[in-house]
Structures are given as structure tokens and as C-alpha cells.
Amino acid sequence: MEEIYSGLLRALELIAAVDPQVVEITLRSIFISLSSAFLAGIICIPLGGIIEFRQFWGKRALINLIQTFYSLPTVTVGLLVFLLISRSGPLGGLNLLFSPSGMIFGQAILVSPIMIGLTITALAGVSPQIRDTAKSLGATEMQIIITVIKEARVAVMAAVLLGFGRALSEVGVAMMIGGNIRGYTRVLTTSIALETSMGNLELSMALGIILISISLAINLLLNRFQGR
């Protein structure tokens, strides 16, 4: 107990001292996860719109599948992406393995189901009269989708923020695709795992506190968006 307490104090000292290594890892974490949320958002928001608006065979089943993938174990996504981008994989030529770009790609895939799913839920919440009004005023199908996304902007933003939160706190993809290379692909979660295993508990705790604080900030932002 004593050890935890003193460790916690040292961790806070580290944060208060603005340790350059801690700052660097934090910024990299935020950058990579934000990029992956952004990348996933660009693809998943319109995709969610198309799934919600088009009628096609197996639509219900597809949505169920997407929702099942919300809680996909991160290591299985890591494995899948690893197979895709490793030297002999179909995307091997892009040299993404053990690079920040590879992590962004992998985390974007990881958070895609949740973003598509939550986008669909968000758009389904917009009253059908809005669609009718847009259509009646001469909007094309794509313009109607954009209009409805705009109407649901708060809920859609929430989907992106949740994706960011999941990317930031996951360790499977970051470790397997990034490789935890110091100064290059090391992020909050992977360094916590490493430092803990090496017995550097103060540094681990400092990074953990930062991670929790960012998650808390995301949640506050979410609540603010949703007007709660």
C-alpha cells in the first residue's frame, strides 16, 4: 500500500515536471488516435449514411454484424491488420508495419464498426420528415444523406469521439502493428505495458493517469455535445 502511495506521488511529480518523454508519448498517442478516428470518420460516416438510406438484401444482418464487431478483441484486429500489411501480405508493398501510419490504419479499422454503427443509429434518429423536406426541395440522394448527417451532427460527432476514445485506450493494434519502438511508435498504452513489466511503476502510473485524464476529457466533451 505504502509503495502504491509513494509511487503515485512520484508519478504526479513526473507529470508536474512536464517530463519531455512523457509529453512526447502523450502527444504521439493523441496524434495517432485522432488521425485514426479522423480517417475512420471520413470513410465510416458516409458509409453509415449509405447503409441507412439504401434498401438492400441482408441489410438487417449486416447491421447486426457491425454491432457484433463493436467489441471485437483488439488483438484479433491487430492480427488481421498484421497479415494484411506484413511483407508478404496484400498491402505489404506500402511498408506500413511498425510505423505510425500502420497504427493509424489499424486503429481506423478497429474503430470502424463502432463508427458505422453509431452513425446509422444517429441518422435513424432524424425524423423522416427531414428527408421528405430535403427531397421535396430538390435534393439529390447524396444531398439528402449530407443534410441528414448535418441534422444528426451532435450524435455523429459523438460517434467519432467514441472512436477516438477506443483507439486511444487500446493496446493490441498499437503493440502488434506499431511494435512499441521508442521515439517512433511508442504510445501511452504500449509504454504502460512495457514500463510495468520492467518495474518502472512510477512512470507507468504517470502515463496511466494521463490516459485516464484524456478519456475523462473526451467524456466531458461528449456530455457537453449532447447537452447533458
Next chain:
Amino acid sequence: MALLEVRSLSKSIGPAKILEGIDLTVERGEILGLIGPTGSGKTTLLRLINLLDEPSTGCILFDGRMVFGKPEKELLCARRKMAMVFQKPVMFKASVETNVSYGLRMRGRVDATGGEMSMSDMVEEALAAVGLSGYESRDANTLSGGETQRIALARALILQPELLLLDEPTANLDPGSAASIDNLLQRLAGSRTAVILATHNMQQCRKLAGRVAVLQAGRLMAVGKSEEITLPW
């Protein structure tokens, strides 16, 4: 050639026959009253004409061209020559100005094109027409019911449609605002815009409409000059 020709149009939803065998023509620039008791199918008919829903059988000719069964591109083209004001209009989460200019923007209009009227001038004009000048920057979702109704009318008028579909446009208004909308519609008469005005109110029909179509339980009971029509109920 008539602007709109509706031929033996029927609409069923499940086992319920909502509309049956509707035949109707609308000439350019005329105001046609569509009168019928509640549940008679007025809204359903206007939605079919606006190409929002598909009929079960029958067809619609707009400008002499068949519209149903055509690719979405042609439907869109015909739809863009019409505008509909819904019975209970909804506003986009945006300012009044953004709402009113919506249709223009969807048609690819951008502001400040040389020569033509600027988009903000057009919005100003449309708002003045419905008696709500100066409402541009108001949040459209904080308007009263009557204001919403009139902004919805401005949002349609700004498009200068060939056919304006109005679903009980004065039902939510106090007598004063209703009268000013009626005046506006009277001024529209004689312009190139044709209007189908759905209403319960025979007086409004007599005042505004040249011809009246009487709808009851999904069938057209009579079509004729407004002063010659007597209601069957």
C-alpha cells in the same frame, strides 16, 4: 398541354385503399382547390404528385412526360420544377436564411453570380412576401407554429416552381396571418406558378381557386368551377 396530368392514380397501403382512380389535370398558372374531409387522402395525393411516394397503379404526366418508372434523375428533374409545403412543416437545424435558401443551394446556386439577383436578396424577397422580413438570422427551430408555416412557404416560393403544392397552408395561422397568406396566393394567381391548395375550407377555395376538386374517401367526387361546386357533405 396541361402542366400536370394525373391518370387513374391509385394508392394502397397494405390492404387499405387510400386513393382510387384519381383523374385530374392542372393547367399552368391556375389555382386548383383540393377539398376533402380529414382522412380523405389529400396529403397522400400531394405526396404522389411531388414524386415522394410511388403509386400502386396509374401514372402522372408532368409537362407531358411520364414520370413514374423513370430513373431517379428524371424524377429529380420533374421534382425540381415543383415545391411542396407540408401540412406540418419541419425546419432544418439552422438559421431561417439557410432554410429558405436550401432548395437554391441544392440546385447548385452559389451566391454572388454576376447580373442575377444574389441569393441573400432572393431570401430577403421571399421573407418579405410571407411578411417575415428581418428573420434571416433567427434559429429556425425556435419559431412559432405560424412562423414555421410561413417560412416553409417562403422556402418553396423562392424556387419559383411551376407547380406549388400547399397542404393546408393556413391551418396553423390566426385569421390575420391566414388572410395575408391568402392575399399572397391571390397575387400568385396569374403568375406562371400553378397551385394545388389542399384545404378543408370551402370559403378559402371560393376565394382563391378557379377550380375545385372534391375528394372523399380516396375518390374524386367532382371537379369544377369553384362557384358551381356544392359539397356532398
